[in-house]
Amino acid sequence: MHKEGEIAEGYQALKIGFKWVNDLRDNFIDELPLLNSLYNIVFNHCNPVEELKEFVQRMKKKFKSF
Structure with a gap:
């Protein structure tokens, strides 16, 4: 995990999830x-x-x- 830049378990998933939610902001009701x-x-x-x-x-x- 450390080699890939993860500080804690799930950190990469949180980064991806944050980007997804940030992109989703305009279509929140539809999605x-x-x-x-x-x-x-x-x-x-x-x-x-x-x-x-x-x-x-x-x-x-x-x-x-x-």
Whole structure:
């Protein structure tokens, strides 16, 4: 691990994950809709029932296009 530049186990994965999340910032709702819904419920104090309805509608649209 040390030869490859890892300081601790998983360090490289964290570096890759950080870059991925940073690149994902613009498409967060499209790429991670469930996480976005949970974020809205917990941190934005959205109504869970309404957020679930919106999530289902987003999933219907997404899978309709396949």
